Amino acid sequence: MNHLLRSHAPITDDAWAELDREVQQRIVPPLAARKLVDFAGPKGWEHSATNLGRVSPVDAPGDGLFAHQRRVLPLAELRADFTVSRSELLDFSRGAADLDLGALDAAARRIAEAENVAVFHGWAAAGIVGITEAATSEPIELGADVAKYPRHVAKAVETLLSAGISGPYGLALGPEGYTEVVETTEHGGLIVFDHLREILGGPIVWAPGVVGAVVVSLRGDDFVLESGQDLSLGYDHHDASTVSLYLEESFSFRVVSPDAAVALTP
């Protein structure tokens, strides 16, 4: 047994399997960052820091000595708590297929969105610099006219090409912008979504937590999400009516090539 303490929960193996399955289905759609950046690991819950390969000078302990200290990026832990009704779990054991797992759904969305925000916009408290914070190119303003998005995305792609950053490229798009892009057609009837995909050569990703949009190169090795413990389902406590569970992960994120992305602001 590990620190997730699953065997202490009043949950049968079949119910755990059902909960795992439900989370897997619900959490994949909003996990936008993992669809666009490299994923390294999982390296285990014990993995505590990412090696940055750099040092900082420190005072040497005596004459004739030189000293440096290795620099690392500590992994951050993210956890989203939720409860499941014990009566729902009992109904599952009776064969019920329509479990009320709304709190699980909300927790999955919270932790996925937090991961997206950390990757794309940063998480200062955890020492994570996001893609839009690190990007060296000038942000491009999207404006309100969705029909003009292809022009702005093409400009972003041109900026990346000019910097020697090859494609294909992907687009992380906040939920509002995503819906508008799917619904809008340009003059001539071309759907904006299809036009953007032609420009990018890669996916357009629905990205809860992203403000505006971000164009990134998908060539690899530019952005690394390093996982310690990948998203896992653990047990906290229970009472007569509910079981308290949580989703948890540990990770760091670093931008290796700040010129491999362009931010598009609202």
Next chain:
Amino acid sequence: MAQSAGLHEPEDRLSPATIDRHRAFVSIQEEFEAADWYDQRVDATTNPELAAILAHNRDEEKEHAAMVLEWLRRQDPVLDGHLRTYLFSSEPVTEIETEAESGNATGAGGDFSGALGIGSLKAVAP
């Protein structure tokens, strides 16, 4: 003809990640099969110079297999957990299994039970 003749389900029902893992599984199978063939040829030949070349080539196949296995480990948290439990250990393998199943594993890495196996989604994006 499919890119790989070993798919057992219709390709349009398989995710890109599953198909990539299939490619890796087949590659490992081919590399170890080649190492086995070389092993036998090294034993069989009476020419020492040829035996040395075949042994060299055989060992390269092992390197190829190890590279693909590492790629698979990075894609699959469950495989990762098992490899961390069993590899680079010195106890009898069956004793490690007993300890792992009783929750007292002392292998090289973490316990991944409870992990949802999400990992990278980069290849899955539409």
